[in-house]
Amino acid sequence: MAEASLHEKTAASKDGPLLNVRGLEAWYGDSQVLHGIDFDVKPGEVVTLLGRNGAGKTTTLKAIMGIMAKRKGSVQFQGKELINLAARHVARHGIAFCPEERGIFSSLSVKENLLLPPQIMPGGMSVEQIFELFPNLKERLGSQGTRLSGGEQQMLALGRIMRTGAKFLLLDEPSEGLAPVIIQQIGRTISRLKQDGFTIVLVEQNFHFASKVADRHFVVEHGKVIDMIPNDQLDSSIDKLHAYLGV
Amino acid sequence: MMSAVVEGKAASSHAETGRTAKSRSHMALFLALLAAGLVAPFFLYPVFIMKVLCFALFACAFNLLLGYGGLLSFGHAAYFGGASYITAHAAKVWGLTPELAILVGTLAAAVLGLAIGALSIRRQGIYFAMVTLAFAQMVYFISLQVPFTGGEDGIQAVPRGELFGLISLKSDFSLYYVVLAITFGGLLAMHRIIHSPFGQVLTAIRENEARAISLGYRVNRYKLMVFVLSATLAGLAGSTKAIVFQVASLTDVHWSMSGEVVLMTLIGGMGTFFGPVVGAAVIVTMQNYLASFGAWVTVIQGAIFVVCVLLFREGIVGKAASIFKKFGAAVRKS
Amino acid sequence: MFEIFGIPSQALFGQLLLGLINGSFYAILSLGLAVIFGLLNIINFTHGAQYMLGAFVAWMLLTYFGIGYWWALILAPVLVAVTGVILERLLISRLYQLDHLYGLLLTFGVALIVQGVLRNHYGISGMPYSIPEELSGAMNLGFMFLPVYRGWVVVASLVVCLGTWFVIEKTRLGAYLRAATENPALVGAFGINVPRMITLTYGFGVALAAFAGVLAAPIYSVNPNMGADLIIVVFAVVVIGGMGSILGAIATGFGLGLVEGLTKVFYPEASSVVIFVIMAIVLLVKPAGLFGRAS
Numbered sequence: 121m122a123e124a125s126l127h128e129k130t131a132a133s134k135d136g137p138l139l140n141v142r143g144l145e146a147w148y149g150d151s152q153v154l155h156g157i158d159f160d161v162k163p164g165e166v167v168t169l170l171g172r173n174g175a176g177k178t179t180t181l182k183a184i185m186g187i188m189a190k191r192k193g194s195v196q197f198q199g200k201e202l203i204n205l206a207a208r209h210v211a212r213h214g215i216a217f218c219p220e221e222r223g224i225f226s227s228l229s230v231k232e233n234l235l236l237p238p239q240i241m242p243g244g245m246s247v248e249q250i251f252e253l254f255p256n257l258k259e260r261l262g263s264q265g266t267r268l269s270g271g272e273q274q275m276l277a278l279g280r281i282m283r284t285g286a287k288f289l290l291l292d293e294p295s296e297g298l299a300p301v302i303i304q305q306i307g308r309t310i311s312r313l314k315q316d317g318f319t320i321v322l323v324e325q326n327f328h329f330a331s332k333v334a335d336r337h338f339v340v341e342h343g344k345v346i347d348m349i350p351n352d353q354l355d356s357s358i359d360k361l362h363a364y365l366g367v
Numbered sequence: 368m369m370s371a372v373v374e375g376k377a378a379s380s381h382a383e384t385g386r387t388a389k390s391r392s393h394m395a396l397f398l399a400l401l402a403a404g405l406v407a408p409f410f411l412y413p414v415f416i417m418k419v420l421c422f423a424l425f426a427c428a429f430n431l432l433l434g435y436g437g438l439l440s441f442g443h444a445a446y447f448g449g450a451s452y453i454t455a456h457a458a459k460v461w462g463l464t465p466e467l468a469i470l471v472g473t474l475a476a477a478v479l480g481l482a483i484g485a486l487s488i489r490r491q492g493i494y495f496a497m498v499t500l501a502f503a504q505m506v507y508f509i510s511l512q513v514p515f516t517g518g519e520d521g522i523q524a525v526p527r528g529e530l531f532g533l534i535s536l537k538s539d540f541s542l543y544y545v546v547l548a549i550t551f552g553g554l555l556a557m558h559r560i561i562h563s564p565f566g567q568v569l570t571a572i573r574e575n576e577a578r579a580i581s582l583g584y585r586v587n588r589y590k591l592m593v594f595v596l597s598a599t600l601a602g603l604a605g606s607t608k609a610i611v612f613q614v615a616s617l618t619d620v621h622w623s624m625s626g627e628v629v630l631m632t633l634i635g636g637m638g639t640f641f642g643p644v645v646g647a648a649v650i651v652t653m654q655n656y657l658a659s660f661g662a663w664v665t666v667i668q669g670a671i672f673v674v675c676v677l678l679f680r681e682g683i684v685g686k687a688a689s690i691f692k693k694f695g696a697a698v699r700k701s
Numbered sequence: 702m703f704e705i706f707g708i709p710s711q712a713l714f715g716q717l718l719l720g721l722i723n724g725s726f727y728a729i730l731s732l733g734l735a736v737i738f739g740l741l742n743i744i745n746f747t748h749g750a751q752y753m754l755g756a757f758v759a760w761m762l763l764t765y766f767g768i769g770y771w772w773a774l775i776l777a778p779v780l781v782a783v784t785g786v787i788l789e790r791l792l793i794s795r796l797y798q799l800d801h802l803y804g805l806l807l808t809f810g811v812a813l814i815v816q817g818v819l820r821n822h823y824g825i826s827g828m829p830y831s832i833p834e835e836l837s838g839a840m841n842l843g844f845m846f847l848p849v850y851r852g853w854v855v856v857a858s859l860v861v862c863l864g865t866w867f868v869i870e871k872t873r874l875g876a877y878l879r880a881a882t883e884n885p886a887l888v889g890a891f892g893i894n895v896p897r898m899i900t901l902t903y904g905f906g907v908a909l910a911a912f913a914g915v916l917a918a919p920i921y922s923v924n925p926n927m928g929a930d931l932i933i934v935v936f937a938v939v940v941i942g943g944m945g946s947i948l949g950a951i952a953t954g955f956g957l958g959l960v961e962g963l964t965k966v967f968y969p970e971a972s973s974v975v976i977f978v979i980m981a982i983v984l985l986v987k988p989a990g991l992f993g994r995a996s
Contacts, residue, residue, distance in 0.1 A: 490984065497939065497940055508973040508977075662817045665814075665817035666814050669813030672809060672811075
């Protein structure tokens with residue numbers, strides 16, 4: 121039931137998608153985790169992937185990024201097929217990835233972490249702009265990356281990919297394990313990025329946070345997208361969502 | 368662990384029911400090997416087969432640690448060569464009968480294995496290999512310096528003596544059957560060890576160490592025990608070799624000997640019970656035929672290492688087993 | 702000249718200098734092993750053979766092409782590094798998905814091949830390589846005569862070790878290397894070519910070994926076995942120091958060389974085993990190594 125309505129909705133969108141994922145499958149070793157993920161993202165949109173633990177949300181981001189060694193299906197970005205590209209070539213198309221648990225390098229200083237990702241294309245934020253957004257980072261440039269608080273690490277993880285010029289971001293649980301006030305700051309940052317024309321795919325467990333920033337929500341279960349809920353229909357779909365997420 | 372990689376496939380496809388079938392086929396192979404061993408000296412040069420037997424026992428002892436304990440020792444020459452020195456000394460200077468000399472050498476290897484093993488198991492994986500190699504090099508340097516080993520000359524003209532003070536082992540023929548008995552004794556002991564409850568705990572540790580710890584097993588005790596058993600049996604092989612060739616020398620404690628036993632096991636099939644026997648036969652035969660080529664033997668051994676690691680990780684016996692299995696499956700299907 | 706503990710100062714400091722020279726080689730070689738291990742996760746058993754190749758290439762350059770020491774100091778590491786890069790691309794890179802121990806076995810096999818081929822061709826007696834004129838002779842330091850070349854070896858090794866430390870710890874290139882050592886997948890997802898970094902890192906580690914080999918050529922005779930026993934001692938050095946820290950590897954290398962030199966003065970019988978004894982003690986007291994992080 122959900123599948124038919126989902127396809128209608130995506131087909132109805134007039135402006136072509138920036139990212140179009142069709143039948144995406146992926147494996148960890150011999151065990152298949154994704155069984156045909158379908159979703160799309162329009163330019164300038166913020167979408168979330170919602171779902172229970174182990175549903176395949178993180179794996180979806182990794183498969184798009186080209187980090188999963190074994191994957192099948194289609195990932196089209198700006199009309200170009202990415203499914204057979206190595207991660208570094210996917211990145212060169214202007215897609216940036218912020219992993220679960222932030223991926224701050226402990227053997228690098230804050231400054232080195234910030235400057236690590238090379239600039240892919242022009243138009244990235246300058247270091248000064250990033251400091252405006254996250255003033256904490258400026259004071260701690262010399263510290264070891266992992267000595268920062270969780271919130272500061274998240275800012276660093278976001279800041280470093282905003283430098284690269286990539287306008288399409290894959291963010292894996294940016295709100296995880298953070299204090300409410302920090303989550304608000306991350307939320308403001310995402311809204312600001314949206315205003316600046318970034319397109320964002322967000323994996324979230326924090327449903328409340330997701331509802332504040334996203335345009336559409338895709339529900340992932342057992343390695344498939346089983347439903348799509350536009351943010352403005354969220355209130356009317358709340359029971360359905362709770363059933364999906366088992367809250 | 369590497370052995371887990373090798374064994375994992377075999378283990379997962381073998382259900383509990385397969386286990387008895389496997390041990391039955393092992394028994395059949397044991398009997399076939401024994402029969403071959405009994406008649407072999409009528410067809411082949413006995414000293415050559417004795418060499419193969421000594422190395423087969425050595426390689427199986429090494430494989431007990433690698434294939435079943437999951438630990439790659441790069442210093443097994445220490446126990447092999449160390450025991451051969453002690454046995455040679457015991458037989459020549461103390462005048463012990465060969466069986467006692469072999470016993471003394473084997474016990475010395477056990478003690479050495481206990482000391483080195485207790486230290487080495489404090490590191491894992493690649494570090495374990497480096498630590499065992501370094502300790503073996505220490506044994507080599509000590510062998511080079513202490514007076515009783517005879518330095519570069521080694522201990523020569525070791526008497527074969529009389530077994531139990533009764534049976535002269537001067538003739539290759541009578542000695543051969545003693546060596547055959549020792550080798551098979553060692554192999555059967557290993558077979559028992561592997562299929563005992565102790566061996567099953569070892570398998571559990573190798574496949575998932577964290578889980579074994581959480582089940583309450585004192586993992587390091589098991590590792591140390593299998594290390595000592597492996598060193599002891601390697602020592603038995605070295606002791607026997609000293610009696611057979613009547614010499615103990617630096618060759619047997621050198622790192623290249625540690626490498627050779629790795630190679631025998633690799634080419635025969637790591638983690639397969641009979642693989643090291645086959646590997647020992649292949650390498651000893653090759654060395655015999657190529658003896659006149661000098662350093663080319665080293666080059667060829669190096670090349671075999673490279674080829675085995677890249678293309679032939681199952682080894683001869685592992686490959687044969689998987690072909691046999693495929694064949695069996697094909698027959699059952701048709 | 703004077704005496705310390707009844708030992709003439711020349712003998713004491715002479716041995717200490719020899720120890721320092723051995724320590725230089727331990728430091729450069731263990732540094733190379735650590736850099737390679739960090740990114741490739743293999744122990745490069747060919748390292749000893751590559752050190753030997755460095756000395757051999759220097760000897761060949763001189764003997765066959767008349768190219769002297771100073772050029773050899775640059776050319777030999779580059780040439781040996783090229784063979785290392787080929788080795789990594791052709792063979793080692795096929796093993797990254799497998800257990801790390803296969804890398805050890807493969808590189809052990811390659812070491813046997815290289816050593817065997819050269820042994821066939823050149824025997825084991827060793828060929829002399831003379832000290833370049835600029836560095837021959839000795840200086841009287843008051844407490845000892847310092848052969849200039851030996852002083853040069855220590856200084857050159859220190860410079861190369863500290864240079865390597867600087868590049869890894871203080872430059873952008875080094876930041877890439879450290880990051881890729883921690884999490885290669887994420888570094889790749891930033892658009893960085895990690896496989897190429899791995900290849901170049903292996904080449905760099907090999908070049909370090911070959912550089913040590915060129916330095917060693919005038920001190921020890923050039924022969925195919927010169928790296929075989931050395932590499933085992935270096936393994937012990939690596940176990941003692943742990944591979945987590947660059948400065949730690951350098952300090953451990955020089956320090957153990959000195960300890961070995963001191964042992965030669967006071968208890969020469971133990972000098973060949975003292976490093977292994979220290980390894981045993983470290984395994985008892987701090988199994989992860991002096992500078993290692995417990996994993």
